[in-house]
Amino acid sequence: xxxxxxxxxxxxxxxxxxxxxxxxxxxxxxxxxxxxxxxxxxxxxxxxxxxxxxxxxxxxxxxxxxxxxxxxxxxxxxxxxxxxxxxxxxxxxxxxxxxxxxxxxxxxxxxxxxxxx
Numbered sequence: 001x002x003x004x005x006x007x008x009x010x011x012x013x014x015x016x017x018x019x020x021x022x023x024x025x026x027x028x029x030x031x032x033x034x035x036x037x038x039x040x041x042x043x044x045x046x047x048x049x050x051x052x053x054x055x056x057x058x059x060x061x062x063x064x065x066x067x068x069x070x071x072x073x074x075x076x077x078x079x080x081x082x083x084x085x086x087x088x089x090x091x092x093x094x095x096x097x098x099x100x101x102x103x104x105x106x107x108x109x110x111x112x113x114x115x116x117x
Contacts, residue, residue: 039065039108051077053087054111055097060104065111077112088114 039062043052046067051074055063070076074083079099089095101115 039106039111043067043108043110051087052108052111053077053114054108055088055114055116056104057116060106062104062106063116065108077110079112083112084114087112 039054042065043054046052049070050067051070052065053068054065057063068087071086074080074086077083084099085091085093085095088097088099090097096117097114099112099114103113104115107113
């Protein structure tokens with residue numbers, strides 16, 4: 001019985017050392033992860049029948065570009081009430097993004113731009 005307890009204690013000690021040790025090499029994705037997105041190139045990837053939508057946070061940092069299918073309410077990339085509701089606010093009148101805001105410097109010319117607070 002003492003032998004089993006000693007082996008169990010030794011196993012736990014080895015496991016504890018393994019858990020306390022380094023978890024392996026650190027992973028560094030490098031500077032490309034933080035590089036800005038080329039919104040114009042991303043919009044160019046949209047199909048001819050899609051609307052390019054570019055979103056920004058409240059400090060004009062681009063949050064990304066998406067390609068969406070037009071609807072009858074929003075047939076083109078235009079800052080209309082219907083497009084603002086459908087594409088910027090996600091159909092929720094209380095949504096926090098809007099196209100009715102001052103522009104940002106890194107806007108893709110062909111996109112509908114949605115700005116955060």
